[in-house]
Amino acid sequence: MDIFLALLPTDLAPSFSLLLILASFFTSATTAAFGLGGGAMLIALMTTVMTPLVAIPVHGAVQLGSNGGRTLLRHKHIVWPFFFWFCVGSALGVAVGGQIAQLLPEDLFRAVIGLFLIYTAWGPKLRSVIKSPVLTSFTGFVAATISMIVGISGPLVMGFLQGLKDRREMIATHAALMTAQNVLKLLTFTLLGFQFAAYLPLILLMIATGFLGTISGSKLLDWMPEHVFRKIFRLILTLLALWLIVQTILG
Template identity: 45%
Template sequence: MQALAGIESLLPDGLSLGFAALLVVTAFFTAALTAAFGIGGGVALLAVMASVVPVAVLIPVHGVVQLGANAGRALVQLRQVVWPMLGIFTVGALIGALIGGQLVVTLPETLLKTFVGLFVLFTLWAPKVKGAKGGPFGLVVGGVFATILTMFVGATGPFVAALLAPRLDDRKQYAGTHAAAMVMQHGLKVVVFGFLGFAFGAWVPVMVAMVAAGFLGTLLGTKLLHALPEKAFRAAFKGVLTLLAVQLIASAAWVWLS
């Protein structure tokens, strides 16, 4: 009992031990999902956190946890990162962080969620034309928008996935590069929220536990990544991404209609 009381004393006000355990377990499974399919974990984790964590701290805390989870994923898949592509994306991400810091309290979240969902669906299902992969400029612009969006939506993995997937035919290169791009994006977001005055201190123990669980989930998911055939991976990837896009649009529509 004393041990439980000691753990509860480390938790932020209003978060029970049971809900804290739920967040840690969820971090494990969502990290495994992202490592295996290259997408999905961030949105799933955000959905669970939204029902447990106060709205005022949701995006900053989610950003720290996703930074840790993706850092672990990038470390495990480091050899697969396409560094020139990551560098171009990072240029856009830096610009997006500067702009996003100015807009973070002005644009409606529902509008951004709708935009992300429609963009992902268009990228996945629109007829492909020759040259549709785009050049470096498109990657820079994508980095700008992705980083602005993450300030509001939190989990923009589907956006970044839709940006990188057409440019990378190898699923392992895609997974590694996506992880590294998300590290850049979430890292910049955390810095911006720090400058805006968000106090992360009370949530440090919970975030550390979630990041550690996420790293273990990443190890499991990476094994699944190497075991999946390319065709099965692409089909699962497209299906998961489509469901996430529809969920984003539906959640935004629900807010508009309610």
């Protein structure tokens, strides 16, 4: 037990580390089943026990493991043309976002994402984005830029993916997109000087429990009828939107 505790970050209470390791299971299961929600819940929890300058890079590393595991489990359902053009835009967006992250108001982006999610939950589906390489690349650019500023872009991307008709395609393509974006984020944070080594044991433990959550959530996804998935998905999307808007109002 002492050896285990010695591996955990010294600037974080052991009880908080254990809480994050356990939370990784449940948040990954949520994302695997419904496509979103888990990453936002995890970053919200992490920023209560870590500073944002630490939470966002560590969250990106953990999400790389979670999304990577989901990509492996669902690779047969990935819509590859959308994935390719999104990544083209994301590469530029990560570079731009890393440079302007300290210059733009974070609350503004939270509010914009919240309003966009309300639209995608209740408005017409954005099917044209799925079919247009230019719009897909622009989507990747915007999502990656915002992700470098506020730490999350998963709900934003999933809003565009609603144009896909099959829930499995949504989950698989979203996982692949987030995996690619997380790789770019980690490279950028490393180049900017963040030291991941001190948090590596915690990251690996969170990835391990997150993969177990991914397996559990994937089984739930296969069991759910399409219409049930869509209703719960819309509810989660709306709750996330309201959470972001409330954060903006409260400052």
